[in-house]
Amino acid sequence: MTEIRSRIAARLYLPGTRLPSVRAQAQAMKVSVSTVVEAYDRLSAEGAIAARPGSGFYVVGPVAPLALAHLGPSLDRAIDPLWVSRQSLESDASVLKPGCGWMPPDWLYETGVRRALRALARGPVAELTDYATSLGHPGLRQFLQRRLAGAGIEAGAEQIMLTESGTQAIDLICRFLLEPGDTVLVDDPCYFNFHALLKAHRVRTLGVPYTPTGPDVERFEAAVQEHSPRLYITNSGIHNPTGATLSPVTAHRLLTLADRAGLVIVEDDIWADFETTPAPRLAAFDGLSRVIQIGSFSKTISASLRCGYIAAQPGWIDNLADLKIATTFGGGRFAAEVVLLALTDSGYRKHMEMVRQRLAEQMRKTITRLEPLGITPWLVPRAGLYLWCQLPEGRDAAAIAQSCLKGGVVLAPGNAFSPSLSAGGFLRFNVTQSSDERVFTALARALA
């Protein structure tokens, strides 16, 4: 037992490995078969290994240190960010997903994507089969340059790099700027995959309470002074999950604090095209000096064709491009091509206008439908998909989510978004995924 335990500890037997058969082990260790049987049985009882009937014994742990599940304290499954993501990504059409982070497929720019595909099917071969350049499709980068300029952000073409997704954009930035053990500020609550991503970088995540006008500036300042964070990651425009909007005064105060402390800010701008009245952008105030803006097109054009971007100061982009090549090699030229065709298509503007109208209507309907259940919005957002809602006093969102899941309804319980686990009484609703009556029946049953 000691020998096997030490091999597991030394990762000579890696997690998931099948142990040698009892007979082989007995021979190798020069002990009797019954000794090995006894050792395997006891190690199974301890949970170090596990028997799979008809197949043998497998190493259970310790998992290699980078396995996410074992970084930091383990969470209740219902509020584990990765578990919530995986529930939403599983595609059983019979399941309802008011907790899912994106819109149903037919809310995206289907017409534009189909038109782009037909055009590309007849287009030059290099677009269909060749790698993109290091920074990515020049045409899409030029388009982004103009769009950024429209938001008051001056960026040269050498300041924009395309990525495979918004998440990959943040991941590359973390690889570039962070070391294990660094502290990173996020909003409390914030997009739950930020937690999972930061865990993978083995940094400490610290939440700053989010108010209807942005993070609480006093708490932000205290956190900066006490913990010397390297990075602050936030949503601009429409905040996920609260739907709140950063006010200009908060933006200015955040930047002053960041400047003083040498803090870098990552501004995730994926909701830009959902805004009805544009909110201030940290990147515009700061001129892409210590603010890095990232974005993607998964929420508007297509999540099936992966494409995101990073806008930052030129020296950083060069390093980020090296990291991108090292870790994913060339980018996808095709996805960028489709995105550019769809964005510059005459129908895109009209499509998004219609989406914003449908969203406003769905928002109203969802609020009305939740009201009789005693579920009330923390804030009525100006735009976007999300309603951050408070449950009736004393009700636990994780328990409600577990119960609804049995009835085929995937919810997003508050603590999946809260680094301090202080949102146990909240649920995030995606109004585009909440039109089916069965969502509310399941909620009523769970609350009863």
Added chain:
Amino acid sequence: MTEIRSRIAARLYLPGTRLPSVRAQAQAMKVSVSTVVEAYDRLSAEGAIAARPGSGFYVVGPVAPLALAHLGPSLDRAIDPLWVSRQSLESDASVLKPGCGWMPPDWLYETGVRRALRALARGPVAELTDYATSLGHPGLRQFLQRRLAGAGIEAGAEQIMLTESGTQAIDLICRFLLEPGDTVLVDDPCYFNFHALLKAHRVRTLGVPYTPTGPDVERFEAAVQEHSPRLYITNSGIHNPTGATLSPVTAHRLLTLADRAGLVIVEDDIWADFETTPAPRLAAFDGLSRVIQIGSFSKTISASLRCGYIAAQPGWIDNLADLKIATTFGGGRFAAEVVLLALTDSGYRKHMEMVRQRLAEQMRKTITRLEPLGITPWLVPRAGLYLWCQLPEGRDAAAIAQSCLKGGVVLAPGNAFSPSLSAGGFLRFNVTQSSDERVFTALARALA
């Protein structure tokens, strides 16, 4: 000066940051303007900061520790793996690229991709706009399962996960299994991006000399005993850059050593469809216990549509899926859909047959064309794109590459592939990118 230096060292002033204006700095530090002017001037002279006319002073270094350029000893640009990759990825059509790692766009499966695009442009909306499931497109995973079975590798559907690329596949495995400071074995020479990728993981890379039948087993054994590596990364089928083929006896001996030492092996199988006679697969001998197989379709179907895979034991796949979601979120459903349609298209087999014939012919021609220059193949490969060639005695590949680059010819100098920098007299030729006469004119001029 001391204060500013210490702020740079503490990363309070990050590389690329603009320093406060002279006036602002003087006020903040409560010193005279002329003191700041003098300090900035001296720091510029030292190279710690740099003046940009009309814009101010910027921090030059030290760059954050994860910036690749600063990990490990810096290399001559001509043999820096990232520099070689970036040269190939830049798409100026007038440049000739015998050093490039892939085939020209029209050698890939253009017809199949066009046909798939037309079909998808008419297909269900979810394929065009929705995320893939956590493990990726079920149909493509089933196809891969059958293909693996054909190569003698039994894998359940839960043992296969799709990724955005072959490189991302290896990156996820490194994230899962490695810690900074671990040792990883590679072949010497090996695919140069392995070096860049491993550098990003801050592990130690150790090369084992590659022979015409696989890595030198005695040296492999000595390295395992002396350095306790965690991982060995290699190509199967057709080795990059040598074009050599692993022999069954070497495969068996490697696996015995790996088993004894608890070493995990990553087998990069991207060249499978280029083989004319199938070589042994480590994953087949081992049954996906400690061998992980990865692959992609960038070399056969399209590099523009990103899609790769990992086949490994089930417990590992589950952890790798969590890491994938955390760091890139959902995968690309569309690219997998195109790849599956192209692979199962009745024309694919015939297309690859034609590619293999063209390759054999190009291989012969390239050898004939290099011979009069005194450039000789280390081995005549059975199949594939690459010719690993020795230059005339005493000639330096990096110098030849630098000289040819000025003439618009991108070469791949040997030491970009060699962790021990012992391949200074070698060049890798991609025969599909070596048909233009100007390649040989440039080489002749550089050698003269």
